[in-house]
Amino acid sequence: MTVQPMPYRAMTLxxxxxxxxxADGDVTRWRLIAEFLEEYRWExxxxxxxxxxxxxxxxxxxxWDVFLAALxxxxxxxxxxxAADWAxxxxxxxxxxxxxxxxxxxxxxxxxxxxxxxxGVFVAPQELEVA
Numbered sequence: 001m002t003v004q005p006m007p008y009r010a011m012t013l014x015x016x017x018x019x020x021x022x023a024d025g026d027v028t029r030w031r032l033i034a035e036f037l038e039e040y041r042w043e044x045x046x047x048x049x050x051x052x053x054x055x056x057x058x059x060x061x062x063x064w065d066v067f068l069a070a071l072x073x074x075x076x077x078x079x080x081x082x083a084a085d086w087a088x089x090x091x092x093x094x095x096x097x098x099x100x101x102x103x104x105x106x107x108x109x110x111x112x113x114x115x116x117x118x119x120g121v122f123v124a125p126q127e128l129e130v131a
Contacts, residue, residue, distance in 0.1 A: 010039040010040065010042070010043050010047065010051060011035065011036050011039050011051070012050070012051045012052075012054065013036070013051060013052055013054070013056050013068055013071070013072055014054050014056050014057060015036075016032060016033070016036045016056075016068065017056040017057050017058070017059050017064075017065075017068055018057060019032045020032060020033075020059045020061075020064050020068075021057075021058070021059045021060050026098075029064070030127075033071075037128065039051075040075065045079055048075070048079055049076070049079070049081055052072045052075060052076055052083075052084060052087070053084050054084075054086075055084070055086035056068050056069075056072075056086070062092065062093075063092065063096045063098075063121070065090060066090050066091060066092045066096070066119050066120070066121055067096075067098070067116075067121055067123075068087075068090075069086070069087040069088075069089075069090035069091075069119065070087075070113075070115045070116040070119045070121050071115075071128075072084060072086075072087035073087045073088065073115035074113050074115035074116065074128070077114075077115060083115070090119070091118070091119045091120065092119050092120040092121060093120075094120060095120045095121075095122060096120060096121050096122065097122045097123075098121070098122075098123050098127075099123065099124070099127065104124065105122070107124040108122035108123055108124045109122055111124050111125055112124065112125070113125055113128070
């Protein structure tokens, strides 16, 4: 009996949310985000939109849920698309600096992409450069 390999399927934001929920720390979470961004980068424009379309399950942490909404909007805007409705409705009740050093905070305050900034998530663009 031969086992057929599963065909490749790019990670959706829903997949990413489930992985972030199961992750054992922020280092792992950032690696998962980098993997998602790399997979996203290689997809065609119509497939990219599909990866962002469905409302994401909760990660169990409001900060990461809002981050995913910001990421969905940020990536849609880069492809000259409108963000999905679910993404436009999520925002944070407080500011969050995922990289919380003095230099990272200053960089993020000045350079955070608009989709993140308007939700109170301050992350520098180079942290999203994989895509």
